Amino acid sequence: MPTRPRGKAVVTRAPMAPPPSFIWTRRIVLGVLTVFALLPVYVMVSSSLKPLQDVTSTFSWIPAHITVSPYVDMWRTVPLGRYFVNSLIVCTCAALLSVLLATFAAYAVSRYRFRGRRVFTLVVLSTQMFPGILFLLPLFLIFVSIGNATGIALLGSRTGLVITYLTFSLPFSIWLLAGYFDSIPRSLDEAAWVDGCGPLRALFRVVIPAAMPGIITVAIYAFMTAWGEVLFASVMTNDTTRTLAVGLRDYSTQTDVYWNQIMAASIVVSIPVVAGFLLMQRFLVTGLTAGAVK
């Protein structure tokens, strides 16, 4: 039986080259999936550069006339700028708060053995799985009541949306970060304790810097979750606090449907999250593996 030469890294899965049948299957399947994945992106980009009469008549693959006016007009057709600012404020606040809370909770889950630790993780994760509609009606009523009792209007305010959104990403964030913290040796914080740090200082001085990739991943994830949420945004915002998720529909409630401007706006609202996602995807795979190993 041949033995593998020592110390030499094996690069491929199989020691032999894959057969042509595999290579052709790979080319065809991956090719078809590439077209499927990119088709809407192409439509988005090409249609955003067409004048209105070209997007209201039969579809054409190559734009006959190229114009950037949809990118200029889209800010005037609907108050897209205001929606953009609203989305930025809500999502940034939700992401920052969610990360802060998740870091504390994940540190506790990872470092302390307490009763109900597994139950806590399980409950936290399972809330992620419940239908949003289940929380919508009661949360709506609770916000009404809080408004009646204290005068703090959560309904139609950005605060209400921030509170709602931060909890959406919290369960997954805690789970992911706990896995990440587990991979950081305990001896690191024990060393900090010996040097006279309390648990909080050990967390901020030692554990958080070591877990920075995980924390950034979680922050981006929280931001993206909030950025794409439609259900709660459609009920809990009013004209002044409307976010992009709902605001984008305004282009099609007019008598004309400005498809070219919708496509242009779709691209512009996608930029922040796509940029974030590209930053995150490297960490996400390692993060998922860290969480799964646990």
Add this chain to the structure above:
Amino acid sequence: MLLLPALLFELLVHLVPMVVGVFISFKALTQLYLAQWQHAPWAGLSNYRIVADVNGAIGQALLHSFVVTCAFTALAVGLSWLFGCAAAILAQDKFRGRGVLRAIFLTPYALPVYASVITWAFMFQYNNGLVNHVLHDELGITSRPTFWLLGDNSFVALVTVSVWRNWPFAFLVIMAGLQSIPRELYEAAAIDGAGIWQQIRLVTMPSLRSVNQVLVLVLFLWTFNDFTTPYVLFGNAAPQPADVISVHIYQSSFLTWNFGEGSAMSVLLLLFLLVVSGGYLLLTSRRRDAY
């Protein structure tokens, strides 16, 4: 101590509303009582009786929506898993352009849902959409343009968009799962004379079982509860053949403001999901132990 803040917000947004939700499902909570919802009269089980009565109009519509959702979920989850799994396994070995492909495959997942679903809605337009242009004008498969967002075809449109959106997640998770399969397993299989197809069947697929167990459950729950895709695709009025449950409950609650019945529907939905998830985990875990 550190857990407290997270716990507090979870309580406020998830657990308390759940309790309140169950509470108001027993109340005759209509528009009249909305501002003073605590004082709405008790209704006992009548909300449940109305929504579960398959002979009444409301119950019948709910049952229809439930069946539609089940069919939609089964199809969409199956296809998403198939695409993601195929892509992850085929792209497991290094080859030129693999990194670029990975980035491309993740774009549907990276775009904000509403932006990409609006684009799909544009592609499915009757007069000026891409899908009819390709199928009717270029390939001549259909004798006349198809209405994709109305009537029976809306179901196809919904499944397509949902698969487009979700398969990258399956791809991502399976890709991560592949990394934890020890190389030695493949080497041993190769030494025993297994070709690449046999390696996939005998090494890769069995090793992915635990990853698949969780992945399919997560995909199931997300697809079943998906609100954004149908809501953005069809607007306020979902066509009958694609009237999935979350949109159905949303519309019947906010159209009539009858939150009592809406909550009763939500509670029934939750019970169903709990039973299915629990049963699934029990069944798959037992089967895993048997091996």
